[in-house]
Amino acid sequence: MERRKFISNICLGCIGITFGGAALNSCSQMKSVNAFAQEGYLVIDKSEFIDKDSNKEFDSIIITSNSLKKPIILFKTGRDTFEATSLECTHKSVTLDLVDAQLVCSAHGSKFEKNGKVINGPAKRDLKRYSVDKTISTVKIKL
Numbered sequence: 100m101e102r103r104k105f106i107s108n109i110c111l112g113c114i115g116i117t118f119g120g121a122a123l124n125s126c127s128q129m130k131s132v133n134a135f136a137q138e139g140y141l142v143i144d145k146s147e148f149i150d151k152d153s154n155k156e157f158d159s160i161i162i163t164s165n166s167l168k169k170p171i172i173l174f175k176t177g178r179d180t181f182e183a184t185s186l187e188c189t190h191k192s193v194t195l196d197l198v199d200a201q202l203v204c205s206a207h208g209s210k211f212e213k214n215g216k217v218i219n220g221p222a223k224r225d226l227k228r229y230s231v232d233k234t235i236s237t238v239k240i241k242l
């Protein structure tokens with residue numbers, strides 16, 4: 100009886116490590132920043148694109164806010180250029196994932212380019228784009 104319980108615990112531990120590791124791995128791929136609206140803009144410090152531990156630069160970050168129904172993905176497209184695209188699928192509003200440089204809907208398979216253009220349906224409309232302003236130290240997404 101003790102041996103059976105021991106083996107059962109070992110198996111559950113292996114499953115936890117396998118799936119927990121996969122979840123952590125996918126979470127660590129995208130940085131998420133919660134932004135507050137100020138005078139019609141979401142303001143993000145440009146330093147958010149730098150990983151403080153590794154000093155590595157992110158080429159995109161997820162922006163969440165109480166002012167948004169769904170997150171926005173903010174891409175760094177050049178040395179000091181940025182683009183912001185909604186992660187709300189235009190088919191039935193599911194939140195999209197960034198997969199191999201495309202925005203992909205896990206619900207029914209729609210795919211979009213990073214600039215929001217539809218690649219595959221069932222979604223027919225492009226994603227919402229946001230205009231972006233900058234200061235020396237911040238990126239401002241116009242709501």
Ligand code: FES
Nearest residue numbers: 188190191204207
């Ligand atoms: S909700 Fe995205 S494809 Fe249907």
